[in-house]
Amino acid sequence: MKIAIVCYPTFGGSGVVATELGLELARRGHEIHFITYRQPVRLALMNPNLHYHEVHVPEYPLFHYQPYELALSSKLVDMVKLHGIELLHVHYAIPHAYAGYMAKKMLKEQGIRIPMVTTLHGTDITLVGNHPFYKPAVSFSINHSDVVTSVSQSLKDDTYRLFDINREIYVIPNFIEVKEERKDGLPCKRNAIAGDGQRIVTHISNFREVKRIPDVVKIFNEIQKKIPARLMMVGDGPEREPAEKLVEELGISDKVVFFGNSNEINEILCFTDLFLLPSQTESFGLAALEAMALGVPVISTNAGGLPEVNREGISGYLGDVGDVEYMAEKAVYILSDDNRLDTFKRNALENAREFDIQNIMPMYENIYRRALKQQFV
Numbered sequence: 001m002k003i004a005i006v007c008y009p010t011f012g013g014s015g016v017v018a019t020e021l022g023l024e025l026a027r028r029g030h031e032i033h034f035i036t037y038r039q040p041v042r043l044a045l046m047n048p049n050l051h052y053h054e055v056h057v058p059e060y061p062l063f064h065y066q067p068y069e070l071a072l073s074s075k076l077v078d079m080v081k082l083h084g085i086e087l088l089h090v091h092y093a094i095p096h097a098y099a100g101y102m103a104k105k106m107l108k109e110q111g112i113r114i115p116m117v118t119t120l121h122g123t124d125i126t127l128v129g130n131h132p133f134y135k136p137a138v139s140f141s142i143n144h145s146d147v148v149t150s151v152s153q154s155l156k157d158d159t160y161r162l163f164d165i166n167r168e169i170y171v172i173p174n175f176i177e178v179k180e181e182r183k184d185g186l187p188c189k190r191n192a193i194a195g196d197g198q199r200i201v202t203h204i205s206n207f208r209e210v211k212r213i214p215d216v217v218k219i220f221n222e223i224q225k226k227i228p229a230r231l232m233m234v235g236d237g238p239e240r241e242p243a244e245k246l247v248e249e250l251g252i253s254d255k256v257v258f259f260g261n262s263n264e265i266n267e268i269l270c271f272t273d274l275f276l277l278p279s280q281t282e283s284f285g286l287a288a289l290e291a292m293a294l295g296v297p298v299i300s301t302n303a304g305g306l307p308e309v310n311r312e313g314i315s316g317y318l319g320d321v322g323d324v325e326y327m328a329e330k331a332v333y334i335l336s337d338d339n340r341l342d343t344f345k346r347n348a349l350e351n352a353r354e355f356d357i358q359n360i361m362p363m364y365e366n367i368y369r370r371a372l373k374q375q376f377v
């Protein structure tokens with residue numbers, strides 16, 4: 001199949017999922033065209049089936065806001081015609097499904113019919129898309145997609161609850177490549193980060209309010225009172241600076257490292273003993289799955305789709321949003337005994353296998369076949 005993938009090219013989860021999906025589809029022989037404003041961070045164009053087309057938005061002083069959707073839909077039209085693309089797969093309703101719909105309409109006028117698959121990732125539904133300023137456009141784009149998928153059952157339920165949706169939504173969970181040899185094969189530089197007997201706790205995110213960064217710091221503060229430990233804070237965003245201040249106020253600066261954005265996620269997770277994700281909401285929690293796939297247990301909240309990924313008492317524990325005390329207590333429970341920690345590590349890896357890319361990829365291929373077969377407008 002010849003597929004155009006539209007996504008956000010940044011460190012965010014939806015961009016990572018879209019990129020990894022495109023890479024695997026290309027490995028499986030499909031011709032993949034990424035169409036976005038910057039080359040996605042995880043995209044390595046080392047496969048003849050992979051193509052990247054940049055969307056340029058010319059600056060014009062009259063425009064207060066540069067019209068990205070317009071430029072994107074025009075680019076989609078041009079690329080579909082030039083490369084004979086058969087299907088659009090847009091990640092994130094805003095504004096990608098909207099731009100994709102416009103492209104479909106323009107192509108139809110030129111006698112080209114092309115189906116659009118829309119994948120909902122969460123923030124486009126639960127945080128941004130639900131705002132009254134966007135809601136009608138988001139509902140419209142979802143209802144006019146040919147096939148709609150969501151990354152968890154929880155997100156599917158939220159979409160039906162928050163929007164007036166008249167289409168079937170298919171759940172296709174996020175995925176991960178579980179490599180048997182990865183943990184041993186990597187040069188784990190544990191000693192450069194922590195001394196003997198110190199546990200390593202990690203948090204990775206875009207440091208937005210929804211991640212409840214102060215809770216990460218507070219949970220770690222409780223852990224380090226009982227167990228020698230260090231906290232790795234990976235990522236960047238508006239909550240980073242306040243977190244650095246909080247760490248200083250708590251007098252634990254010597255135990256916390258702020259890495260900023262990193263392309264070495266696997267290297268960091270390789271020496272991690274416990275992952276923290278106390279988010280306000282999380283449609284799936286890809287970062288938690290990435291941790292589990294490297295044998296790292298997870299302490300998270302039970303919000304959104306997290307219970308579909310992290311299993312209570314097996315791969316880690318889940319507390320109510322804001323229940324720092326419970327999450328800290330369970331973190332200490334896991335970290336305070338070598339044998340117990342090893343069991344949780346093994347279970348986390350075992351749990352991650354369910355989401356192995358090889359299990360999930362056929363679901364997307366089936367959805368594409370369905371979209372190509374059905375009568376689309």
Ligand code: GMT
Nearest residue numbers: 012013014121122123282283284285286
């Ligand atoms: O919150 C993030 O980390 C970024 C955000 C995004 O929009 O890319 O992630 C969302 O999509 C990911 C991939 O499907 C999910 O794993 C995240 O749970 C989801 N974030 C939220 O729901 C807050």
